[in-house]
Amino acid sequence: xxxxxxxxxxxxxxxxxxxxxxxxxxxxxxxxxxxxxxxxxxxxxxxxxxxxxxxxxxxxxxxxxxxxxxxxxxxxxxxxxxxxxxxxxxxxxxxxxxxxxxxxxxxxxxxxxxxxxxxxxxx
Numbered sequence: 069x070x071x072x073x074x075x076x077x078x079x080x081x082x083x084x085x086x087x088x089x090x091x092x093x094x095x096x097x098x099x100x101x102x103x104x105x106x107x108x109x110x111x112x113x114x115x116x117x118x119x120x121x122x123x124x125x126x127x128x129x130x131x132x133x134x135x136x137x138x139x140x141x142x143x144x145x146x147x148x149x150x151x152x153x154x155x156x157x158x159x160x161x162x163x164x165x166x167x168x169x170x171x172x173x174x175x176x177x178x179x180x181x182x183x184x185x186x187x188x189x190x191x
Contacts, residue, residue, distance in 0.1 A: 070094045070166045070180040077162060077185030080154055084189070088149040090164030090182055098122075098142040101171025103178055104149045106160035106187075113163070115173040117149060127173060132158075154189045161186050 076088040088104070103118040117138040118127045126138055137150040147164055162185050165178035 070097065070100065072164050072166060072180055072182035074162065074164050074182045074185040077187045079188045079190065082154060082156055082189055082191050084154050086151045086154065086187060088151065088162055088164075088185060088187070090147045090149075092145045092147070092166065094145075096168075097145040097166075099168070100180075101167040101169075102138075102140060102147040103165045103167060103171060103173075103175075104138060104147075104162060105165060105175055105178075106158075106162045107184075108157075108160040111160075113175055115175065116162070118167075118171045118173060119147065120171050125171070127171070129173070151187070154187075156189045156191045159187060159189050 071093040074090045104116040105113050106116050107113040119138045123140045135153045140147040164182045166180040167178045
């Protein structure tokens with residue numbers, strides 16, 4: 069079992085930056101692929117970014133490529149999402165998730181989820 073706790077959300081102006089963190093419990097963090105997803109009001113939860121267990125491979129949604137960066141520190145059991153050049157359409161609750169079988173953009177492959185952190189981008 070893995071417990072995930074996100075932090076770092078907030079209110080920021082368009083063009084600004086935020087850094088989200090996701091702290092994981094348990095000794096098996098380094099074996100999980102990790103992902104970030106987001107859900108805006110009245111919309112489906114969508115994939116944002118993912119990173120392999122070693123951190124050697126990453127994957128991004130086209131809408132955030134070049135603006136967001138996912139990274140992880142296995143020694144600290146933490147995965148990060150750096151959000152730059154934020155746009156109002158990035159406003160959503162951001163969730164981190166753990167995939168014990170690999171990593172990718174399919175939300176149904178992720179077995180463990182955090183409670184989410186709100187990101188609001190004003191225009």
